[in-house]
Amino acid sequence: MAITSLTSERLPGGQAWRVRWSSDLADPTYYVYVGDVLALTTKRTWADFTVRAGETLAIQVFDDAAAVPAVVHDGRVAITWERRDGADLYRLEQWDGAAWAPRHEQREVGEWLYQYTTPVLDDCATARWRVVPVGTNLADGAPQEFSWYVAREPDAPEVTYSYDPVTGLLTVEAV
Amino acid sequence: MSLDRPALSLWHTGARLLGGAQPDPRLSLGGKPSGTRVHGVEWIRAAAPMRGLRIEHVEATPGGSGPNRAFGAGTLTATGANTLTWQAPYESVAGPETTVLPEQTVWVPGVAPTGAVLVTRVLDDALSGAETVVLRPPYHNVIGGDDAVTAGPIKPGDDVIRYAGLVVRNEHTSETVTVKAYRIHYPWLSYVMAGFEALDAAGAMQTIPDGATAPVGVTFVDIAEYANLPPGASVGLWIKRTVIGLVSPVVEIILQLESSAVPYGYHIYGGMTRRGALSSTGYLLQDNGVTVATSATLPITHALTQGTHRVEVLRRNRYDLVSSPRGAHTIVVGAGGEHEQTPPDPPHEAQVYARTQGRALVEAHCVPALMASRPTHWRVYVRLDGTDPDPATDTPVTVAITPGRWNRLQHEIASTLDGTPIRVLVRTAIQTDPELETYVESANTDVLSTTSRWYGPQVRRPRARIEDRHGQALHYAPPASPVWIDPARNVRWAVTDSGVELWADTSLVWVVTPHELRTSYGIQFADLSGAAADTVEIGQWDAAAREIWISVAGQRRMRVDAVARTITVAALDTAGEVTASDAPVPCWPRYDNTVLQVWDGVSGLWETALQLQEDGVLRAAVAVAALGTEAACLA
Numbered sequence: 001m002a003i004t005s006l007t008s009e010r011l012p013g014g015q016a017w018r019v020r021w022s023s024d025l026a027d028p029t030y031y032v033y034v035g036d037v038l039a040l041t042t043k044r045t046w047a048d049f050t051v052r053a054g055e056t057l058a059i060q061v062f063d064d065a066a067a068v069p070a071v072v073h074d075g076r077v078a079i080t081w082e083r084r085d086g087a088d089l090y091r092l093e094q095w096d097g098a099a100w101a102p103r104h105e106q107r108e109v110g111e112w113l114y115q116y117t118t119p120v121l122d123d124c125a126t127a128r129w130r131v132v133p134v135g136t137n138l139a140d141g142a143p144q145e146f147s148w149y150v151a152r153e154p155d156a157p158e159v160t161y162s163y164d165p166v167t168g169l170l171t172v173e174a175v
Numbered sequence: 176m177s178l179d180r181p182a183l184s185l186w187h188t189g190a191r192l193l194g195g196a197q198p199d200p201r202l203s204l205g206g207k208p209s210g211t212r213v214h215g216v217e218w219i220r221a222a223a224p225m226r227g228l229r230i231e232h233v234e235a236t237p238g239g240s241g242p243n244r245a246f247g248a249g250t251l252t253a254t255g256a257n258t259l260t261w262q263a264p265y266e267s268v269a270g271p272e273t274t275v276l277p278e279q280t281v282w283v284p285g286v287a288p289t290g291a292v293l294v295t296r297v298l299d300d301a302l303s304g305a306e307t308v309v310l311r312p313p314y315h316n317v318i319g320g321d322d323a324v325t326a327g328p329i330k331p332g333d334d335v336i337r338y339a340g341l342v343v344r345n346e347h348t349s350e351t352v353t354v355k356a357y358r359i360h361y362p363w364l365s366y367v368m369a370g371f372e373a374l375d376a377a378g379a380m381q382t383i384p385d386g387a388t389a390p391v392g393v394t395f396v397d398i399a400e401y402a403n404l405p406p407g408a409s410v411g412l413w414i415k416r417t418v419i420g421l422v423s424p425v426v427e428i429i430l431q432l433e434s435s436a437v438p439y440g441y442h443i444y445g446g447m448t449r450r451g452a453l454s455s456t457g458y459l460l461q462d463n464g465v466t467v468a469t470s471a472t473l474p475i476t477h478a479l480t481q482g483t484h485r486v487e488v489l490r491r492n493r494y495d496l497v498s499s500p501r502g503a504h505t506i507v508v509g510a511g512g513e514h515e516q517t518p519p520d521p522p523h524e525a526q527v528y529a530r531t532q533g534r535a536l537v538e539a540h541c542v543p544a545l546m547a548s549r550p551t552h553w554r555v556y557v558r559l560d561g562t563d564p565d566p567a568t569d570t571p572v573t574v575a576i577t578p579g580r581w582n583r584l585q586h587e588i589a590s591t592l593d594g595t596p597i598r599v600l601v602r603t604a605i606q607t608d609p610e611l612e613t614y615v616e617s618a619n620t621d622v623l624s625t626t627s628r629w630y631g632p633q634v635r636r637p638r639a640r641i642e643d644r645h646g647q648a649l650h651y652a653p654p655a656s657p658v659w660i661d662p663a664r665n666v667r668w669a670v671t672d673s674g675v676e677l678w679a680d681t682s683l684v685w686v687v688t689p690h691e692l693r694t695s696y697g698i699q700f701a702d703l704s705g706a707a708a709d710t711v712e713i714g715q716w717d718a719a720a721r722e723i724w725i726s727v728a729g730q731r732r733m734r735v736d737a738v739a740r741t742i743t744v745a746a747l748d749t750a751g752e753v754t755a756s757d758a759p760v761p762c763w764p765r766y767d768n769t770v771l772q773v774w775d776g777v778s779g780l781w782e783t784a785l786q787l788q789e790d791g792v793l794r795a796a797v798a799v800a801a802l803g804t805e806a807a808c809l810a
Contacts, residue, residue: 157490
């Protein structure tokens, strides 16, 4: 059993991609992973995915339920924290190089653990984040900070291609 | 004997005080034992964890056929308000039920003797439900270490070696054990080696200045063994971490500890790091899917030979992760090295529509930003003679494509004769020389076609009722009459409710009704020709002849002579098909025929009675009645 083809085409409009696949099995069920998360179990041989600007989407398709997807380096970090008595909300902040910038607010709703998944972070750069509990008295509590050196699939470079018929040389330059 | 905790425990070193907190793996360089455990697994809790239950530590044990089976999904289950069980990954059953009271920190063991979860009841809430706990090797703990990034380029054997000091404690209360520490490197290639060092009288081990410096007097072996560790006692453990010379974003390292005690105990400590090389950072130039050049910086130059090259530059980081392809740029190089511009993709959804008054609209779309060869212009080829446009010989209309993601062509073809066959070829093109205005066009050859139309459909006379009972007399405006052909000579069409009459001054040529052509003129047959300036025009006009010519496609095909009282055409066809027209005029020229229309005063519609063909044949959709007198025609 094997996936025999996996192709993608960009649909008019820019953000949507149609991914098609096939298998050498007679009537396979397909297990479609976005990143390393199972997103779709289907008999269909295609699906459409939206890829926002600056994002890379890794699609893995298997015709075997037991197949294990490869590790995907998508540049996101999941932050979890326990609830704190007296907290009204938790503010997620990112260090932008000069100051802490608020990125997300999580209301205290009585859960035991909270989780926040960051957007895709810059490749080969240290990301600094912190969780700031904010009390019902609106006072900030002590932040919990951590940092993480991000390694992910890099962004494609923005380049131009030019060919000189006299020299026969192709030159690729940054935009 | 039974034990309420794992047989061995592993701790950081580098504490300021004996047993003081020191959780930083980078500072675990020997010295005093820390009171902070080494976490050999990362525990990832489910979206709905058990309320009020904190996991402090997970001790992993190998299950199944290898050490990697220590990792995976385990299950914590509340079997009562104060009781829990732990089913470790790849074990088929849970371990014994364990009581965990509020505010207590308790080991919950699995079936295997050393696999266990250390939990704390933080809240008084009763335990309930079950939760999945996924175990993974942690990144950058003391086993995995910091990323091993060197200048490179790396070749096999360029290993990065680092040392760390740890402390192993015998958790038995009465049993002296032999401890083994050994490397596991299946299926991973990076590994640790180990060596023991007895603690000194103060309970400390030697200190190394940094992770790159080997401890003195320690022999590192694949399987290190320390015998006779008394109950509750600790021994120093040095690990020598070797991250091999292979750039990789994921490096996994496993250390296993083993106690000789009963129950026999195995402990798995995993760690992850990354192996990088600064020299890997840069750009890859791919040509037809093969990397042909690498460079740390841009620009990149590369010689191209004759052929088609689908080139794309990808970015690579220090861990050998490479950006995904977004779409190659195509360059075709000719035999002499000249640039043969790749044709752009053809347009999307090209169509041609007939509009009123003989015009037509050509529409097409393209998205230059998504095309490998981005077009700069539209090229529209049009033919109006029923043949397909030929890009090799025809001159197209060129329309610039405005930059942007979505582009729409709207090109109007000017008014043509009714019924004109319109053939259109729409292409995208790349302008290769603005001065010479040369272009490379898309390769599509599909010809679009439509037929010119001047008039839309007519409406039959509407009716109306008052209160849905009483008919309403509507007063329709009759068509304009006369319709002059030559006012000076009094040659005209007279439009009446009965039909359309053709008058040559005082002589009635014919009357066309919706059912008949009535004429007292003689109909004769001959091939006629001669250029015509208008569809209906006057020819000779004197005592010898008074000619009215009706032409088709610029050629005279019907002659009326009001002196000889004859109508001449090539032939009369009363069985042929007449193509109806909605033209609201007595005579209407079309692309390859001219029609004679009749006004139907009953329906209020113009109908096609006669059609003069390009070959001079007069097709009649009505009966042809040759009558003796003009009065009879008007009767």
